[in-house]
Amino acid sequence: MDENLLELVNWSRAQFALTAMYHWLFVPLTLGITFIIAIMETIYYKTNDEKWKKITKFWMILFGINFAIGVATGIILEFQFGTNWSNYSWFVGDIFGAPLAIEGIMAFFLESTFIAVMFFGWNKVSKKFHLVSTWLVALGSNLSALWILVANAWMQHPVGMKFNTETARNEMVDFWEILFSPVAISKFLHTITSGYVLASIFVIGVSAWFLLKNREEFLAKKSILIAAIFGLSSSLFLAGTGDIAGHEIAQKQGMKLAAMEGLYKGENGASLVLFGLLDGDKKLKDENNGFVFKIEIPKALSFLANRDFDSFVPGIEDIVYGNKEHGFIPTSEKIIKGKLAIKSLKEYKSSKKNGDKIKEKSSLKIFEENFKYFGYGYLNSPESIIPNVPLVFYSFHIMVALGFYFIVFFILVLFFLKKDILQKNKWILYTSIWTVPLAYIASETGWIVAEVGRQPWVIQDLMTTSMAVSKIDASAVQITFFLFLSIFTALLIAEIKIMTTQIKNY
Amino acid sequence: MKKIFNFYYDGFTNMKLGKVLWLLIFIKLFVMFAILKTFFFKDFLSEKFNTDKEKSEYILKELTKF
Numbered sequence: 065m066d067e068n069l070l071e072l073v074n075w076s077r078a079q080f081a082l083t084a085m086y087h088w089l090f091v092p093l094t095l096g097i098t099f100i101i102a103i104m105e106t107i108y109y110k111t112n113d114e115k116w117k118k119i120t121k122f123w124m125i126l127f128g129i130n131f132a133i134g135v136a137t138g139i140i141l142e143f144q145f146g147t148n149w150s151n152y153s154w155f156v157g158d159i160f161g162a163p164l165a166i167e168g169i170m171a172f173f174l175e176s177t178f179i180a181v182m183f184f185g186w187n188k189v190s191k192k193f194h195l196v197s198t199w200l201v202a203l204g205s206n207l208s209a210l211w212i213l214v215a216n217a218w219m220q221h222p223v224g225m226k227f228n229t230e231t232a233r234n235e236m237v238d239f240w241e242i243l244f245s246p247v248a249i250s251k252f253l254h255t256i257t258s259g260y261v262l263a264s265i266f267v268i269g270v271s272a273w274f275l276l277k278n279r280e281e282f283l284a285k286k287s288i289l290i291a292a293i294f295g296l297s298s299s300l301f302l303a304g305t306g307d308i309a310g311h312e313i314a315q316k317q318g319m320k321l322a323a324m325e326g327l328y329k330g331e332n333g334a335s336l337v338l339f340g341l342l343d344g345d346k347k348l349k350d351e352n353n354g355f356v357f358k359i360e361i362p363k364a365l366s367f368l369a370n371r372d373f374d375s376f377v378p379g380i381e382d383i384v385y386g387n388k389e390h391g392f393i394p395t396s397e398k399i400i401k402g403k404l405a406i407k408s409l410k411e412y413k414s415s416k417k418n419g420d421k422i423k424e425k426s427s428l429k430i431f432e433e434n435f436k437y438f439g440y441g442y443l444n445s446p447e448s449i450i451p452n453v454p455l456v457f458y459s460f461h462i463m464v465a466l467g468f469y470f471i472v473f474f475i476l477v478l479f480f481l482k483k484d485i486l487q488k489n490k491w492i493l494y495t496s497i498w499t500v501p502l503a504y505i506a507s508e509t510g511w512i513v514a515e516v517g518r519q520p521w522v523i524q525d526l527m528t529t530s531m532a533v534s535k536i537d538a539s540a541v542q543i544t545f546f547l548f549l550s551i552f553t554a555l556l557i558a559e560i561k562i563m564t565t566q567i568k569n570y
Numbered sequence: 571m572k573k574i575f576n577f578y579y580d581g582f583t584n585m586k587l588g589k590v591l592w593l594l595i596f597i598k599l600f601v602m603f604a605i606l607k608t609f610f611f612k613d614f615l616s617e618k619f620n621t622d623k624e625k626s627e628y629i630l631k632e633l634t635k636f
Contacts, residue, residue, distance in 0.1 A: 125587065132591035136599060143602075143611035150614035154629045183588070184581025231622070232629040410634035531633070534614040544610050551601060558594060566587065 068538065073530045075541040076148040079548065081515070083140050085508055086552035090134025090559070092507050095209060095256050096263025096298075097127045098202035102195075103290055109195045119283050120198075121186075123267065125566055128183060133559040138212070140548065148541060152522055152532035157233030159225050159242065160215050167211035174204030209259075210252050217248035219523050220514070221316045227435060229412060229428065250312050251514075254305040257298045258507055261470055264295025265496075265503040268477055270567055272496035275487055280570065288481055296474035302467060307368060313517075314369030317524060319383050319449055320517035323456040325365060327379040328354050330387060334377040336364035339461065342454050348381060348447065380453070384446045395446035402441030405434035439526045451519040459512040466506035473499055 101123050108116035142164065145153045153160070181189060181197035189197075218224075224241030225234040236242065268291045271284035314321045321327075326342055327334065340358030363373040370377070376390050386394030408430035415423035443449065477496065480486045486493065518524060522532040585592070615625045 128588070129591065132595050135595065136602065139602060140606070143607055146613040146615075147611045148614075151629060151632055154615060154625060155633075180578065180581065184577060184584075188577060188580075231626045232633060233626070406634050409630070413630060413634070535632075536614065540610070544606070547606070547610070551598075555594075555598065562587075562590070 069530060069533075072536070072538040072541065073533055075538050075545060076144075076533050077529065079148065079541055079545040080141065080144055082545065083137070083144065083548055083552070084511065084515075086548075086556065087134070087137045087141065088508060088511060089504060089556065090130055090137060091209070092259035092262040093130050093266055094127065094134065094205050095259030096261070096294075097123060097130070097266065098198075098205055099260065100263055100267055100291055100294055101127060102199045102202045103294065104287075105195050105198050107290075109191055115282055116286075119286055122283060122570060123287070124182060126270070126563060129559060129563050129566065131179070133555050133562075137552070137555070148534055148536065149522075149532050150534040152527060154233060155527055155532070156219075156523065157225075157228075157231075157235055159218055159222075159234055159236050162236065162239075163211040163215040163242075167208050170204060170211070171208045174200060174207065178204065206256050209256055213252045213255055214243055214245075214248045216514075217245055217251045218242055219521075220251070220518055221245060221247040221312075222523055222526055227438075229409060229431065247312050247316060250305060250309040254302065254309045255510075257302040257305055258510060260298035261295055261302055261467075262503040262507055264291040264298065264474070265470065265499050267291035268295070269497045269500035272486075272493040273567065276490065276493050276497075278487075285481065285486070288477060288486070292474050292477045292481065296471065296478065299467065299471045299474060303471070306464070306467065310368045311371070314377070317518060318378050319380065319451065320456070320513075321369065322378065322380045322383060323451050323453045323517055324460040324513060326354050326453060326457045327365070327377065328381050330377055330379040330382040330390065332366070332376050333363045333374045334365040334369070335360035335362050336368060337461070339465075340457075342457060344454075348384070380450055384449065395440070395443070395449055398437045398440040399443050399446065401434045401437035402439060402443070404441075405431055405438045406441040408434070436525060439521060439523065439528050439531070442528045442531045443520070448520055451517055456513055456517045459509040459516070463506050463509040463513060466502055466509075470499070470503070470506070 101120055104116060104120040104123065107113075108120055145160075178197040178200040181194060182201055185194050185197060222234070223245050224236060224238035226237050227233075228235050242248070267287050271287040271291070274280040274284040310321070313324070322330075325334075325337055326340065328346065328348070337355075338359045338361055340360075341356040343352055343354055343356050346352050346354040365377050366375045367373050369375065378387060378390065378392055382390065382392050384395050386392050386397070408427045412424055412427035412431055415421075415427055473495070476492060477486075480489060480492050520528045520530070522529045582588075582592075615628070619625045619628060
């Protein structure tokens with residue numbers, strides 16, 4: 065890759081990562097807190113106790129602030145598709161466009177309409193209709209996320225489409241295969257439940273602050289009760305969906321799993337690294353196992369990957385250089401097939417233009433036979449399919465460690481609440497506050513695993529990130545990168561300031 | 571229709587914190603669409619080509635130039 069293209073790709077990636085990560089600071093709280101509010105309002109509806117109405121309205125205000133600041137920040141990502149990633153945008157065709165269009169319509173009609181009822185409807189619509197509206201806001205925001213995640217899952221595991229050689233676009237042939245792809249389902253469930261966990265921790269953290277200040281005891285304790293139960297059940301579900309997502313990654317994106325685990329040489333009965341420090345001097349094919357030290361769970365990785373404790377899990381070297389015994393073909397062979405697919409597509413177009421029917425037919429046949437390796441044709445070397453191993457490995461382990469910490473945290477909070485000794489043990493209240501940023505870190509590291517782990521692909525096996533970019537000036541991307549950095553930082557500061565003021569002055 | 575209008579009208583006029591949030595939303599949308607989209611994020615293919623056929627040909631050329 066020449067230096068100019070590398071600079072353009074890196075800046076385009078940095079810009080997309082920046083906007084996606086900032087956008088994701090706002091989204092998970094909305095996904096989870098809407099359900100917590102709906103549960104609280106349901107209790108108000110059932111008990112008719114005005115205190116529950118007050119609790120519901122307090123959390124609704126915080127939700128409103130987060131929603132207002134975060135709304136439409138995702139649209140910037142769509143701007144970038146058209147400007148910075150035009151090759152990709154054209155290539156994915158209606159597969160990406162359709163879910164995003166559905167998301168836009170659902171977000172507008174479901175969320176916007178019923179959010180108005182949520183905020184303006186107290187005492188104007190019936191209690192029942194208000195409650196239904198609140199639940200519809202929760203369901204609507206989560207259904208919006210579904211379509212975005214379906215589109216993302218398709219990039220990780222492209223199914224249900226056919227490449228049109230005339231238009232150079234992928235066309236949807238099976239909507240249901242895309243929607244119900246196992247990768248899409250596991251990604252959706254894992255992502256939304258991570259939002260539920262984050263929102264629960266947020267509610268507990270804010271409530272803990274009230275208890276530390278000896279204020280709003282009823283609101284704080286009841287909120288902690290709801291959030292801790294919701295958070296604990298979501299955390300357990302999150303661990304389950306994480307296991308399913310890990311299994312799907314093993315089946316469809318072996319390199320990502322190998323990077324997540326720092327596994328260089330594949331093995332039968334592979335262990336799962338519980339904690340480890342990577343060796344920076346590790347080189348491919350040397351005898352170094354890649355770790356300075358590690359603590360492992362024996363055979364757990366094999367079970368995660370194949371549901372068999374003794375099964376073989378390929379390492380980075382097996383995928384790059386191949387492993388005949390276990391049926392992994394070398395990447396160099398895939399590169400040859402990919403280049404053949406590109407060449408045959410070119411020949412197909414020229415023979416069609418020249419009216420050479422025989423050549424046209426044979427080229428098309430070769431292209432279709434090798435299309436699944438299409439993206440490999442753009443790789444310069446087999447080693448270029450390896451993502452940034454330290455970034456993926458540490459992000460994955462931080463996410464998992466925090467995920468298990470959250471389970472313990474929710475159990476502890478529930479225990480202290482049941483014994484009514486929360487205020488006597490200030491450390492648990494301080495821990496609750498400090499766990500809030502940890503929830504955001506866990507959420508962001510999850511996305512780093514998903515997106516950095518699939519590099520160099522923008523669409524798994526079909527299109528590399530470098531092939532996806534528009535041929536624009538890198539300096540233009542740099543300027544907008546810093547523009548976004550300023551705008552999003554200003555929005556984040558506004559969110560934190562408005563929210564903390566609202567909490568303090570409540 | 572009048573009921574719906576009054577519902578929104580009353581809602582907006584009785585807002586306190588909501589007014590600040592709406593102001594923020596409008597500023598944000600203005601910056602995003604009137605400035606960023608208009609001046610910095612033009613659609614690359616639509617700027618260069620008029621028809622889908624031209625766009626397809628360009629992408630095919632890009633995909634097969636190696």
